[in-house]
Amino acid sequence: MESASLASGLEERYRAVCNGIARAARQANRDPESVQLVVASKTQPVDAIEVLLRIGHRVFGENRVQEAQDKWSALKARYPDVRLHLIGPLQTNKAKEAVHLFDVIETVDRGRLAKVLADEQLKQNKTLRYMIEVNIGAEKQKSGIMPDDAALLLDQCRNEYNLQIDGLMCIPPADQQASPYFARLAKLAGEMSLPNLSMGMTADYPLAIQLGATHVRVGTAIFGHRIAVTL
Numbered sequence: 001m002e003s004a005s006l007a008s009g010l011e012e013r014y015r016a017v018c019n020g021i022a023r024a025a026r027q028a029n030r031d032p033e034s035v036q037l038v039v040a041s042k043t044q045p046v047d048a049i050e051v052l053l054r055i056g057h058r059v060f061g062e063n064r065v066q067e068a069q070d071k072w073s074a075l076k077a078r079y080p081d082v083r084l085h086l087i088g089p090l091q092t093n094k095a096k097e098a099v100h101l102f103d104v105i106e107t108v109d110r111g112r113l114a115k116v117l118a119d120e121q122l123k124q125n126k127t128l129r130y131m132i133e134v135n136i137g138a139e140k141q142k143s144g145i146m147p148d149d150a151a152l153l154l155d156q157c158r159n160e161y162n163l164q165i166d167g168l169m170c171i172p173p174a175d176q177q178a179s180p181y182f183a184r185l186a187k188l189a190g191e192m193s194l195p196n197l198s199m200g201m202t203a204d205y206p207l208a209i210q211l212g213a214t215h216v217r218v219g220t221a222i223f224g225h226r227i228a229v230t231l
């Protein structure tokens with residue numbers, strides 16, 4: 001159930017994040033328009049998402065294909081200019097649904113996945129935009145390509161599969177200072193001449209903007225903690 005006061009709280013927190021983004025950009029002598037807020041709406045109910053749609057926000061990130069399909073199939077029909085980013089890991093057996101639903105897939109991290117996505121694009125006659133997810137802390141058990149292998153994957157995505165890759169994405173190691181990792185991702189993107197950098201979440205998006213983020217993925221600062229099932 002959506003209550004007016006909870007909706008206004010959500011709107012207030014959303015505006016605060018927008019202001020935080022603009023402030024961080026100006027402090028870094030950057031145009032606030034050069035930073036896109038991707039609202040991370042995983043686990044959030046449709047009611048909460050709709051509060052943001054009604055006030056005009058259009059760019060959202062989801063982690064799981066199935067959950068995104070359940071929530072967004074109807075919403076996308078009503079808000080056709082929504083842009084959905086996949087920000088969680090993708091299994092090749094979900095590529096078909098992912099290509100159908102999403103506009104940007106930020107988590108390309110292996111050649112096999114790139115190939116399957118390329119095949120699906122052709123079948124569906126749809127062109128998405130992509131980012132390569134980099135395992136910037138080179139952590140075991142974490143998704144993303146190792147930093148040293150990113151340039152090769154980019155070549156492969158472009159030359160073998162014709163995927164439109166325009167940026168890098170990362171999730172730095174938890175419980176560590178994020179700035180060295182953000183700086184490393186920015187440097188890597190520079191070396192690869194990729195214009196977009198998806199980095200920074202609730203805890204560190206101003207820092208990410210200072211270090212060049214063009215996309216920040218923010219959930220908790222807008223929705224509150226992800227335990228509430230209903231709004």
Ligand SMILES: *Cc1c(COP(=O)(O)O)cnc(C)c1O
Nearest residue numbers: 040063087201202217218219220
């Ligand atoms: C959930 C999530 C976010 C948002 O994190 P918050 O700390 O809630 O802002 C960003 N990126 C990814 C990949 C996520 O899964």
